[in-house]
Amino acid sequence: xxxxxxxxxxxxxxxxxxxxxxxxxxxxxxxxxxxxxxxxxxxxxxxxxxxxxxxxxxxxxxxxxxxxxxxxxxxxxxxxxxxxxxxxxxxxxxxxxxxxxxxxxxxxxxxxxxxxxxxxxxxxxxxxxxxxxxxxxxxxxxxxxxxxxxxxxxxxxxxxxxxxxxxxxxxxxxxxxxxxxxxxxxxxxxxxxxxxxxxxxxxxxxxxxxxxxxxxxxxxxxxxxxxxxxxxxxxxxxxxxxxxxxxxxxxxxxxxxxxxxxxxxxxxxxxxxxxxxxxxxxxxxxxxxxxxxxxxxxxxxxxxxxxxxxxxxxxxxxxxxxxxxxxxxxxxxxxxxxxxxxxxxxxxxxxxxxxxxxxxxxxxxxxxxxxxxxxxxxxxxxxxxxxxxxxxxxxxxxxxxxxxxxxxxxxxxxxxxxxxxxxxxxxxxxxxxxxxxxxxxxxxxxxxxxxxxxxxxxxxxxxxxxxxxxxxxxxxxxxxxxxxxxxxxxxxxxxxxxxxxxxxxxxxxxxxxxxxxxxxxxxxxxxxxxxxxxxxxxxxxxxxxxxxxxxxxxxxxxxxxxxxxxxxxxxxxxxxxxxxxxxxxxxxxxxxxxxxxxxxxxxxxxxxxxxxxxxxxxxxxxxxxxxxxxxxxxxxxxxxxxxxxxxxxxxxxxxxxxxxxxxxxxxxxxxxxxxxxxxxxxxxxxxxxxxxxxxxxxxxxxxxxxxxxxxxxxxxxxxxxxxxxxxxxxxxxxxxxxxxxxxxxxxxxxxxxxxxxxxxxxxxxxxxxxxxxxxxxxxxxxxxxxxxxxx
Numbered sequence: 001x002x003x004x005x006x007x008x009x010x011x012x013x014x015x016x017x018x019x020x021x022x023x024x025x026x027x028x029x030x031x032x033x034x035x036x037x038x039x040x041x042x043x044x045x046x047x048x049x050x051x052x053x054x055x056x057x058x059x060x061x062x063x064x065x066x067x068x069x070x071x072x073x074x075x076x077x078x079x080x081x082x083x084x085x086x087x088x089x090x091x092x093x094x095x096x097x098x099x100x101x102x103x104x105x106x107x108x109x110x111x112x113x114x115x116x117x118x119x120x121x122x123x124x125x126x127x128x129x130x131x132x133x134x135x136x137x138x139x140x141x142x143x144x145x146x147x148x149x150x151x152x153x154x155x156x157x158x159x160x161x162x163x164x165x166x167x168x169x170x171x172x173x174x175x176x177x178x179x180x181x182x183x184x185x186x187x188x189x190x191x192x193x194x195x196x197x198x199x200x201x202x203x204x205x206x207x208x209x210x211x212x213x214x215x216x217x218x219x220x221x222x223x224x225x226x227x228x229x230x231x232x233x234x235x236x237x238x239x240x241x242x243x244x245x246x247x248x249x250x251x252x253x254x255x256x257x258x259x260x261x262x263x264x265x266x267x268x269x270x271x272x273x274x275x276x277x278x279x280x281x282x283x284x285x286x287x288x289x290x291x292x293x294x295x296x297x298x299x300x301x302x303x304x305x306x307x308x309x310x311x312x313x314x315x316x317x318x319x320x321x322x323x324x325x326x327x328x329x330x331x332x333x334x335x336x337x338x339x340x341x342x343x344x345x346x347x348x349x350x351x352x353x354x355x356x357x358x359x360x361x362x363x364x365x366x367x368x369x370x371x372x373x374x375x376x377x378x379x380x381x382x383x384x385x386x387x388x389x390x391x392x393x394x395x396x397x398x399x400x401x402x403x404x405x406x407x408x409x410x411x412x413x414x415x416x417x418x419x420x421x422x423x424x425x426x427x428x429x430x431x432x433x434x435x436x437x438x439x440x441x442x443x444x445x446x447x448x449x450x451x452x453x454x455x456x457x458x459x460x461x462x463x464x465x466x467x468x469x470x471x472x473x474x475x476x477x478x479x480x481x482x483x484x485x486x487x488x489x490x491x492x493x494x495x496x497x498x499x500x501x502x503x504x505x506x507x508x509x510x511x512x513x514x515x516x517x518x519x520x521x522x523x524x525x526x527x528x529x530x531x532x533x534x535x536x537x538x539x540x541x542x543x544x545x546x547x548x549x550x551x552x553x554x555x556x557x558x559x560x561x562x563x564x565x566x567x568x569x570x571x572x573x574x575x576x577x578x579x580x581x582x583x584x585x586x587x588x589x590x591x592x593x594x595x596x597x598x599x600x601x602x603x604x605x606x607x608x609x610x611x612x613x614x615x616x617x618x619x620x621x622x623x624x625x626x627x628x629x630x631x632x633x634x635x636x637x638x639x640x641x642x643x644x645x646x647x648x649x650x651x652x653x654x655x656x657x658x659x660x661x662x663x664x665x666x667x668x669x670x671x672x673x674x675x676x677x678x679x680x681x682x683x684x685x686x687x688x689x690x691x692x693x694x695x696x697x698x699x700x701x702x703x704x705x706x707x708x709x710x711x712x713x714x715x716x717x718x719x720x721x722x723x724x725x726x727x728x729x730x731x732x733x734x735x736x737x738x739x740x741x742x743x744x745x746x747x748x749x750x751x752x753x754x755x756x757x758x759x760x761x762x763x764x765x766x767x768x769x770x771x772x773x774x775x776x777x778x779x780x781x782x783x784x785x786x787x788x789x790x791x
Contacts, residue, residue: 005117007042007056009035011065013204013217015440016400024063028056036445053096053117069097069112072120074134076102076109076127091130092123109134120298121366135299155260162197162253165189169246183235183243190245194228197252218400220255223407223432224248227755230425244426247755251433254760261767284315287359300365308347308358316349317369318360325356374461374709395440403435403745410749423751430748434758439740439765443733446773451726458781459709460719467705469730471689472723474620475669476661478654478683481626481636483676484693485612485713486602488520492528493583494599496575504534506596510588512537513550513561521586524600549586557591563629565648569594582635584628608640611713616641618720620672625649625657625683654683662688674716691716718781725779733769740765 012018018037025033025042030050034043044056051059057067076088088109092100097114111123120136127134168181169189181189195202201224204217224247231243284297285307292307297315300306305321308314314327326338329351338354341347347360350371366372407428414424448465455462462468482488497506511529514522514536529536539559542552549562564571564579567587571579575597579585583599605611615622623644626633633647646657654673662671673680673687684690684704692704693711708715744761747753753761 004043004045006115007044007060007117008068008070008115009040009042009060009065010068011204012037012040017065021060021063021065024059025056028059031056053114057097057114067114069099070115072111072113072123072136074109074111074123074127074136077133088127088130088132091126095122095126098123119367121368124299124366136296152260155256158197158200159253159256159260162193162249162256165193165197166246166249166253169249186243186245187232187235190228190231190249193249193252194224197249197256198224201252201255219403219432219435220251222404223429223755224251226425226432227251227429244429244755247426247429250756251429251758254756255433255762281313281315285309298366300362302362302365304362306360306362308353308360310353310355310357312353314347314349314351314353314360316362317364317371318347318362320345320347321359321361323356323358325358326354328352328354374456399435399440403431406435406745406749407431414749414751426755427749427751430751430753430755430758431745433755434744434748434753434762435741439737439769440734443737443769443773444730446770447726447729447733447776450773450776451722451729451779454777454779455719455722458718458722459715460722460781461707461709462719462723463705463707467689468723469727470670470723471672471691471706471719472721472725472727473670474672474689474720476621476623476665477615477672477674478623478625478657478661478687479642479673480654480675480680481624481628481633482520482602484674485608485624485636485640485642486604488602488676488693490520490524490584490600490602492524492598493601494574494578495528495596496571496573496578496599497596498594501595504532506588506598507532507534508537509554509559509590509595510561510586510598512539512554513542513552513559513588515539515542515550517544517550520602521584521600525586525598528598554590559588559590561586561588563587567594571597575599579629579631582632584632602636604636604639605713607712607714611717612641614714614717615720618717618724620720623661625654625673627654654680655686658683658686691719714782721782722779725776729773729776733772736772737765737769 009021012021012035015037018035021042022033022035025031025035025044028051030047032045035041036043042060060067088102089100092098092102092109092111095113095118097117098111099113100109100111102109109127113123124134124136166189169186171180198221201217201221205221209218227244227248231245231248233239234243281297283294284300284304285292286295286300287305287307300316306315306318308325310325320341320343322343324340324342326340327347328338329348341358346363347358348370364370410431411424411428414427415421418424445465448468451468452462452465455468462471479485482490495503495506497503507525507529510525511534514525517523526536537554539552539554542550544550545562545566548566549560551558551560553559560567564585564587567589569587569589570576571585571587575585578597578599583601586598586600588595588598612622621644622642623646624633624637624642625646627649628647630645630647633645637643637645649657654675658671658673665671670688672689672691673683674691674693675681675684676693680692684692689706690704691706691708693708693713693716706719708719740761744753744758748758
C-alpha cells in the first residue's frame, strides 16, 4: 500500500531549486516526489519498500535544503517515575521521523515530528497504548506563525539596512544636485551591502552549485559580484574609469524588497488551508461524571459526549443525541442556507451552530474528521503539480545555464563590437540580474494554490493540481442517474402484490431481504415498511448478487428480490404500466413464484435542467449511464435534457462505458464521470476526471479526483468554471513571465535596461505574478453570483 504525505522543505529560492530537489529525491528507491517551490513542500508517494524517512531527510539536506519538523507539546498523565518517561520516549521514537523529550517533573512531552509521516492523533494513540493518557498542551500553529513573522522581520530589517546604505550611493542621480561620495566611502558602503545584504544570495548560490544545479541566487550573486569586483579594482588601483557600486547595491536592495513582497503575497495565497484549519474550535464542552467540563477539542475521543451552545463551532464530527438547531455548513460545503439538524442527524466539525443547544456523541476525531480530510486534500492539491508545471520545471532547469551563456556572449560580443569593456560589463550584469526564473516558477503553483483554496471555500475539493487543471477540459461527461441527476432518495410509489398475497406480506419480505443495505432503493423499501409499521421478515443467508438483486432463505424457502431481468419475470397490469412510465420495479419471489412488485420513483434534482444546459453551453457532451431500466433512464434523461442514454449497465460495465466513450472521441478529449455510489467507483477511477457528488459513499469520495461537498448539480458546473478560470490564470501568468524574460534579456544585453531597472523589474515580475494569481479570489460559484453573496 502506498503512503502519501507532504514534506515541508525550507531553503528553496526559485523553481530551479524545486526541480533539483525533485531530481535528488526521485533517485531514492520506492519514492516518487513532486516538489513545489510555491508551497515549499515535497509531495511524496512512498512504496512499501521505500527508503527510510531518515534517508529521505538526509537526501534533502545533502541537496542543500532542510526539513522543518513540527513541534507539539503533549500533557501526559499517569507517569510515576523516570522509567515511565523513558518508556514513553522509547515508544514515540520508534516511529519514523519522531524525536521526543519527556519530562517527568512537569508531565509534558516535547515532540518533534515530520508532518504527514505521523499525526498528532497517532502520537496520542501511541502514548495511550503504552498505558498513559495524553492531551494537546499546544500546537505547532503558533510556532509556525512565529517562524513566518521572524522571516518577515528579518527581511524588513535587511531591507531597511539596504536602503540606508544604498541611498548615499544614489546621490549622483538626484536631479540637479551633482553630488558624489568619495570613491573610498562608496567602496565601504557597497561592500557592506554586497557581503551583508548579499550574504543570503551567496549561501543560496553555494548550496545550489554544491548540489550540482544553479538557481536565481547564482545569477544575482554573480551579477552583483562582477559589478562590485570591477568597481573595487578600479577604486583600489586609483584608475579614473567609471564604477558601478550603486548598481550592485541597488539590485541587492530591490531583490530583497521583492522577496519581502513575494513572501507576503505567497502567504496570502496559502491562506486557504489555514482558513480551514482555523475552523476547528479550541475548546469543547464535554460531559463527564462531574458535569460538563471544558477540555481542549483536540483531546476528544470517539464516544465522548459534548454540548454545543448557540453560536458555537462544532468541535468534531458526531451524531446528535438530543436537541434541535440549524447549522451553517457554508465553510465546508459552500451552501449559503443553514441546514436543520435534530436527533440522529450527523454534524461535522467546524460548522457553526444556530440558536439551539445540541448534545452530540463524537463519531470521528483528529485526522478522521471531515474537516481534517478536507484540509488534507486541499493541502495535497496545493502541493501537487499540474502537468503544465512539469514542463515549466524542465524549462527552469536549463534556464540558468542558458542565461550564463547569453551573459558571456553579451560581455565578449559587446566588447568586441563596441570596444567598450565598461559598457559590455554593465550590460552583462543587467542580463544576469533581469533573467530570474522566479516568475516562471511561481506562475503555475500560485494559481493552483489560490484555485484550490477558492474551491474549498465553495465546497469543491480537487484532489490534485492535475484534477484542478483537467476538470475544465472535459469533453464528454458520463453521469450516473440515481444520486447525481436525481436526489438519490427514491420512494416507493406503488405496491402490486400477486393474487393471494397481501401488501404487508410483500413489504415485510422485501424489507427483510434488503437488510441494512445502504443502497437508495433498499432505504426506500425499508422506509415504506416502517411508515406502515410493518416489521421486516427474518432472512437467513441474505446475500447480494452484485448488480442484480438479493437472495436468501425465509422459513426454509428460497427468496429473491431484484429487477425483472434478474427474476426472469415480465411485469404486467399496473406494474407493467408503472415500468412503462419510467418507474423502477423491484420484484419479489419465493420458491421461484412471484409474490409481487414494488414501484420506486426518484425525484429529479431541481437544478438538474439548468446544470445540464450550462454543461452543454461549456461544450461538454453529457451522457447518462445507469443500471436502471431503459424506461426509467429515458424518463429522467428527457426531463433534464440529455439525449444520450446507456441504461441497464451493470456496475462492472460502467468502467467499460468510460473506455468506450474514450475510444469514440478524438485524441486529447477528456472523459469525465460523475457519480455517488459504490458501483460508480470503478468508473470514477477509470475516467480522466472522476467527480463524486456530495453525500456520496466513502468509496466514491476516496476514488474521485473531484469531490463536490454540496448536494447540488450546479456544483459540478462550478467545478468546471473554477477549473477553467484557474487554467486561464495559469496561461496568463506564464505569458507574462515568458514575455518578461523574452523582452528583458535582449533589452539588457543591448544596454537599454540598466542593472538597477533590471533588479526592479525582476522583483516586480515575481510580485506581479503572485498578485495576478490572487485575482482568482474574485471567482464566485453560481449561487453566490445569483445572490451577490460574498464568499
